[in-house]
Amino acid sequence: MIRVLLADDHRLVRTGFRVILGLEDDIEVVGEAEDGAQALAAVAAHAPDVVLMDVEMPVMDGLEATRRIVAGQGGPSVLILTTFDRDDYLFAALEAGASGFLLKNSSPESLVEAVRVIARGDALLAPEITRRVISAFARPGATRAEPAARLGELTPREHEVLVELAGGATNAEIAASLHLGETTVKTHVSRVLTKLGARDRTQAVVMAYELGVVRPGG
CATH class of the missing domain: 3.40.50.2300 (Response regulator)
Known part of the structure; x- marks a missing residue:
């Protein structure tokens, strides 16, 4: 099973992700967090394989939380999920060590596939993202x-x-x-x-x- 943690300050968004991922036999949502600080605590408590991380959250934003999670040894991979298609978020997320970057308006199928890709150690690096990174x-x-x-x-x-x-x-x-x-x-x-x-x-x-x-x- 791929253990997933949801970190987003909107309960409705977390619920939607939980429903989508809950339909898959190989994915289990093991916890939720509504800010970056809670995400750090939840990672320690639940040992997820993948964290779905929002960027704009109170207390601690998703980028700082990602840096701290990735800095730990043997921690989960982080998939950034945001509403905003902004280059500064994309580059900051990659610099923070995120393994992927996905917009919230992506299809449910794309979300599920992204979780599987990240869980097996690969990165989401679409050609158009590669050009922006370079x-x-x-x-x-x-x-x-x-x-x-x-x-x-x-x-x-x-x-x-x-x-x-x-x-x-x-x-x-x-x-x-x-x-x-x-x-x-x-x-x-x-x-x-x-x-x-x-x-x-x-x-x-x-x-x-x-x-x-x-x-x-x-």
Whole structure:
């Protein structure tokens, strides 16, 4: 079962999410929180696999709560859910360590799939989001010497995996593309992140674009 925590200051929204997720045999809502501080306490109490996190909440907002949750060892993955399609929220969420970003007007099917994607360790990195992330992070004059040196430490296969990651591929899609087992892909992804010094898949993708491993639209 995928254990999910709902963090949103609107009870009606939480109820809607609970109903949608409750229809799935492999998902269980284990707790709710109406602000970021309650979310931190609920994570400690319920040990969820995934937290659905609103951004604008009282006491502590969802971005700060995400930073604190992700900073803990072995904690849950965070999926940001917001009404506002704003770049500053998107970039702040990714910088905070969120594994995905979804709008509340998304379909129920998209929400369910997002929870499953996040739970298996993948990230929600749609092509249009990738372009916005690259635009924000590819700053002129950024220091690239150390990341470039780390890039040279990748094996040819790890380089291929990084290219697939940059295209937004999930572990399953990488496995199919490179004719590998998913367990092997997970090992390669882990090694890529370690060698690049990347916090997560999103940061690895940003580095891939900054270093010219792949290019937008290419």
